[in-house]
Amino acid sequence: xxxxxxxxxxxxxxxxxxxxxxxxxxxxxxxxxxxxxxxxxxxxxxxxxxxxxxxxxxxxxxxxxxxxxxxxxxxxxxxxxxxxxxxxxxxxxx
Numbered sequence: 001x002x003x004x005x006x007x008x009x010x011x012x013x014x015x016x017x018x019x020x021x022x023x024x025x026x027x028x029x030x031x032x033x034x035x036x037x038x039x040x041x042x043x044x045x046x047x048x049x050x051x052x053x054x055x056x057x058x059x060x061x062x063x064x065x066x067x068x069x070x071x072x073x074x075x076x077x078x079x080x081x082x083x084x085x086x087x088x089x090x091x092x093x094x
Contacts, residue, residue, distance in 0.1 A: 012059030014072075015048035017041055027090045034083055034094060 019041050025033055034041075060075045071091070074080045084091035 009056070010058055011054040011056055013049055013052040013054055014059055015045055015052045017044045017048050019044070021085075025088075027088050030085060030088060030090065031083075031092070 021030065021033055058075055060072050072080050072082065074093070081094040082091060083094055
């Protein structure tokens with residue numbers, strides 16, 4: 001008799017980059033600026049992601065103060081993008 005033993009292990013990568021944006025943007029303008037100017041960060045984040053090492057686990061956090069994961073909490077998503085701006089005290093998903 002044979003018995004099949006199986007396991008699924010989840011690993012993730014996490015990368016973060018910082019970009020300069022105009023100082024005169026308000027919260028609503030910042031979100032629009034990020035959407036309209038993804039060319040400022042998409043290649044950089046891609047390169048950072050390629051350099052990142054795999055970590056065991058889902059890579060999500062329910063702790064808004066966990067700046068290593070920036071409140072990544074969409075456990076049903078295969079990928080997640082966020083932004084955070086300390087000056088305007090705003091952050092959210094892109």
